[in-house]
Amino acid sequence: MRVLLFLKNECRQSFKILCSLAFILALALSIATAIGQTERMIKSSSAKAAEQFDILVGAKGSRTSLLLSTVYLRDEMMSLTPAVALNVLRGYKGVKWCAPLAFGDRVNESPLVGTTKAFVTLGGARALKTGRVFESRHEAVVGIRSGLKIGETVFPHHGRIAGVGHKHDNGFEVVGILPETGTPWDRAVLVPIETIWAMHAKHQDGEPETLEEWLRLGKFDHLPGFSAIVVKPVSISDAYKIRQGMSSASAMDGRGQSVNLMAIFTGEVLVELYATLDSAMVAFEWFAASSVMISLLAVLITGFILGELRKPQFLQLRTMGAPRGYVMQVVWLLIMSVVLSGVVMGLAGGWGLAQIAAVFISQDTGIAMTPVIGLQELQVGLVTLVLGAIFAILPAVKVGRSQLR
Structure with missing residues (x-):
């Protein structure tokens, strides 16, 4: 059968x-x-999204908030990092490049980030998909998923929630588009950090005519500060030295108060978050x-x-x-x-x-x-x-x- x-x-x-x-x-x-x-x-x-952020330096506080705010552009409460912290970083020979970041505003649904050319090009390791890096205070480089095109002029809003906060008078012309990274930075709008300070009336007197002149001259004393600093070390041993040194360092802010610093490995904090996720x-x-x-x-x-x-x-x-x-x-x-x-x-x-x-x-x-x-x-x-x-x-x-x- x-x-x-x-x-x-x-x-x-x-x-x-x-x-x-x-x-x-x-x-x-x-x-x-x-x-x-x-x-x-x-x-x-x-x-994968955190690969380009080897070390993050910020004011001492929540390590998780520093990671989420910087790498994933989440809206987290953070204290300002004194600009003098950059001078402390300059004392380490193992720093390949470093760049400050300033958050707090938006362009439509896209976060507005003030930074320097070093971050845009990742210290020269990244080429733009189209266009060029910003050369003046009213130029911007945008992520490929920001919905913006070269030649457009955009006006940011204060605050990190879309549609909330007053509109700034400072407009930006899009001059470059970053390659796709598969990260939240594909939606970001990157502008010179000097413009962020100017929009918030925090650095108007005696501003240098050219971008990043304060960085080249090493004049950090009267700058308002940053949300965080991204650091690319030369080697793994340098990375540990930088983290250990910056985690025990302090810097004076614009009001003359000492601010304790911290430096984190993004991978280390992610492992802690993954452990929490595993438990859940x-x-x-x-x-x-x-x-x-x-x-x-x-x-x-x-x-x-x-x-x-x-x-x-x-x-x-x-x-x-x-x-x-x-x-x-x-x-x-x-x-x-x-x-x-x-x-x-x-x-x-x-x-x-x-x-x-x-x-x-x-x-x-x-x-x-x-x-x-x-x-x-x-x-x-x-x-x-x-x-x-x-x-x-x-x-x-x-x-x-x-x-x-």
């Missing part, structure tokens, strides 16, 4: 029930695999694993029920000479067809859910994210198949041992 022919006929008779079971299992497996893909996607994408994800993973087990139990119970409902047909096969193994094989394959369909749909559905999560997270954070079905998801699918194969033996044996009457 042909097992597959009988199995095909049985699947046709119980099509709705089997599809419902496969869908339930697929839904549970989708959630389980989507959680893992999303977690891995967030970690890899956020780590454990509960979700247990929930997902439980839902998969419950779905498999539902398949098992339904296998018993189908075995009882189809018992007359199976007994008829036995009376026609079919061996016990034939009947057991039919029941086992019937249940495994449900499990296999659920696993395949579950892996595809998990990728789809992770893709949806990637779209929403990318829109909110500006970080490019791409989910990938990895070894972890394949292992989950394989374990589900193995457990399903073991569970399917029970109803198959029960039906196969039924006595002929």
